[in-house]
Amino acid sequence: MIASDQISLDRSITDLRHEECKFWHYDETLPKASVIVVFHNEGWSTLLRTLHSIIRRTPTHSLAEIVLIDDASTKSHLGLQLENYITRWAGIVRLFRNARREGLIQSRSIGARHATWGEVLVYLDAHCEVGINWYTPLVTPIAKNRKTCTAPLIDYIDGNDFTMESQQGGDEDGFARGAWDWSLLWKRIPLNEREKSTRAHCTMPYRSPAMAGGLFAIDREFFFELGLYDPGLQIWGGENFELSFKIWQCGGTLLFVPCSRVGHIYRLDGWVGNPPPLHVGSQPTLVNYVRVVEVWWDEYKDYFYASRPETRSLDPGDLAPLHRFRREYRCKSFRWFMENVAYDVPLHYPLPPKNVDWGEVRGKGTSSCLDSMGRKDGGEVELGICHGMGGNQLFRFNEAQQLMQYDQCLTHSTDGRSVIVMHCNSSQYGHWQRNGNLFVQPSLGNCLDRTEDSGKLLLKACQAEAPSQQWEMNHVSGL
Numbered sequence: 441m442i443a444s445d446q447i448s449l450d451r452s453i454t455d456l457r458h459e460e461c462k463f464w465h466y467d468e469t470l471p472k473a474s475v476i477v478v479f480h481n482e483g484w485s486t487l488l489r490t491l492h493s494i495i496r497r498t499p500t501h502s503l504a505e506i507v508l509i510d511d512a513s514t515k516s517h518l519g520l521q522l523e524n525y526i527t528r529w530a531g532i533v534r535l536f537r538n539a540r541r542e543g544l545i546q547s548r549s550i551g552a553r554h555a556t557w558g559e560v561l562v563y564l565d566a567h568c569e570v571g572i573n574w575y576t577p578l579v580t581p582i583a584k585n586r587k588t589c590t591a592p593l594i595d596y597i598d599g600n601d602f603t604m605e606s607q608q609g610g611d612e613d614g615f616a617r618g619a620w621d622w623s624l625l626w627k628r629i630p631l632n633e634r635e636k637s638t639r640a641h642c643t644m645p646y647r648s649p650a651m652a653g654g655l656f657a658i659d660r661e662f663f664f665e666l667g668l669y670d671p672g673l674q675i676w677g678g679e680n681f682e683l684s685f686k687i688w689q690c691g692g693t694l695l696f697v698p699c700s701r702v703g704h705i706y707r708l709d710g711w712v713g714n715p716p717p718l719h720v721g722s723q724p725t726l727v728n729y730v731r732v733v734e735v736w737w738d739e740y741k742d743y744f745y746a747s748r749p750e751t752r753s754l755d756p757g758d759l760a761p762l763h764r765f766r767r768e769y770r771c772k773s774f775r776w777f778m779e780n781v782a783y784d785v786p787l788h789y790p791l792p793p794k795n796v797d798w799g800e801v802r803g804k805g806t807s808s809c810l811d812s813m814g815r816k817d818g819g820e821v822e823l824g825i826c827h828g829m830g831g832n833q834l835f836r837f838n839e840a841q842q843l844m845q846y847d848q849c850l851t852h853s854t855d856g857r858s859v860i861v862m863h864c865n866s867s868q869y870g871h872w873q874r875n876g877n878l879f880v881q882p883s884l885g886n887c888l889d890r891t892e893d894s895g896k897l898l899l900k901a902c903q904a905e906a907p908s909q910q911w912e913m914n915h916v917s918g919l
C-alpha cells in the first residue's frame with residue numbers, strides 16, 4: 441500500500457499488447473457494460489486506481505455504470521470516505537453494501553442483480569488496471585454471439601513496486617489456455633496448434649477450457665439464464681470452474697481475447713487471503729470443489745476424489761436444483777467437453793490412477809499409523825500415534841499399485857533399510873500389492889513391517905501370519 445499510495449491514480453501504463461492489436465478495426469456500436477467490482481477490505485489507492493483506470497480507458501458511450509459491491513468491509517476508508525469520493529462521477533459509480541460477508545462468489549451474483557443499466561456485465565477484481573483499448577475487443581465477440589463469454593489477458597502487476605509485465609508461460613506469443621489439474625488447482629497451458637490453426641491472425645480470440653475467475657465479460661441475460669453462480673458456492677474458490685464448465689457444457693463459448701489486457705495485482709508471498717467468516721464451515725473451497733465435480737464432471741469426478749480422497753466425506757449440500765437445471769437446459773456431458781474443448785488438459789495433467797482404498801494406514805489392532813511427519817522427496821516415513829486427522833497420516837492406494845500421499849509415493853531407500861516417500865508420476869513406484877492385511881512388494885517378496893517399540897517401519901520377508909505385518913486402512917477424513 442505504501443508503494444501504491446505514491447503512484448498516481450491516473451498513471452499511464454505500458455502498452456503490453458501484441459503489435460498486431462493496434463491494427464484491428466472494431467464496430468463502434470457495442471452493447472453498454474455494467475462493470476462490477478466486488479471488494480472486501482481492499483486498500484484505498486488500489487481500489488481507486490481500478491475505478492480511475494476503468495473510467496479513463498473505457499469509451500464513455502459504452503460504460504453504463506460501475507457497480508461496487510462492498511462485501512462487509514470493516515476498514516474505515518471504505519465507509520463515508522468512499523461514498524464521498526465517488527460522487528465526483530455523477531452517479532455512474534453506484535455502491536451497494538452487503539449486510540454480512542457473502543464472499544466474492546455470491547457478491548458477484550449480487551452485483552449482477554444490481555447492475556441493471558448495462559447489457560453486458562464485466563467483472564474485475566478490486567485491484568486491477570485496465571489496459572489501452574481493453575473494452576472494445578473484449579465485448580465484440582459477445583455482440584456477435586450472446587452466448588460467448590470473454591476474458592482479457594491478465595497482466596502481472598508486481599505488488600511491491602507496481603511494475604506491470606505479461607504473465608510468464610504460454611506459447612511463443614505468451615498465449616495460454618486456462619486449465620486445471622485433477623485436484624482442481626488452476627493451471628495455464630500453452631495455446632496449442634489445433635486451436636491456433638482455426639484462426640487467421642494470432643491476435644484473434646481463442647477458445648479456453650476455463651477462466652481464471654476474477655476478470656471476464658458476459659451477456660447479462662445469458663448469465664441469468666445460466667442461473668448466475670451456483671448459490672451453494674461459498675466465499676472463494678471453484679466458481680471459475682463452475683462457470684466455465686456451465687458455459688461450455690450448456691451451449692456457450694469461452695474465449696480469451698489477446699488484444700484486451702487488464703493488469704491484476706497478484707497475492708504477495710505469505711498473503712493467504714481474508715479468513716472465511718464464522719457462519720461458513722472451515723473448508724468452503726473444498727466443499728465448492730465437491731459441488732462443482734458432482735454437478736458437472738460425471739464419471740470424471742472419480743479423478744478428483746482420487747486426488748483429494750479426504751473430500752469424499754464432505755457434505756456438498758443440496759444439488760438437486762443444479763442437476764435439474766443441467767437436465768432441463770440439456771447441457772452436454774463432461775466427456776463431450778473433454779473430447780471437444782479440453783482435449784489438451786490431460787496431455788499436461790494426466791488423469792490420475794483411481795484409488796482402490798484410502799485413509800490412515802494403521803497397524804492392525806494397534807494405535808500406530810504410517811506418518812510421513814510432513815517429509816517428502818526421500819524423507820523417511822515413520823509410525824506415529826494415530827490421530828484421525830488425516831494430513832501426514834492420510835494415504836491412498838491406487839490402481840497403479842502406488843501407496844501415495846499428495847504427490848509422493850511410498851517406496852524403500854536404496855539400501856532397502858527404511859521406508860521413504862519420493863515424488864512420483866503415475867508410472868513410478870507402483871510396486872505394492874495388497875494381500876489380505878499385508879502390503880507386499882511382490883518383486884522382492886517383502887512386506888511392510890514395523891517394530892512397535894521404536895516406531896520404525898521396515899521391509900521384511902513376508903510372513904502371512906506375523907502380527908507386525910498386518911495393516912488396515914481406515915477412511916479417516918481429518919475434516
Ligand code: UDP
Binds near residue numbers: 567675713
Ligand atoms: N472479495 C470479496 N469477498 C471475500 C473475498 C474477496 O468481495 O470474501 C473480493 C476481493 O476484494 C477481490 C475479489 O473478491 O476484489 C477477488 O478476491 P482476491 O483478489 O482475494 O482473489 P485472487 O485474485 O487472489 O484469487
Ligand code: MN
Binds near residue numbers: 565566567654704705
Ligand atoms: Mn485478485
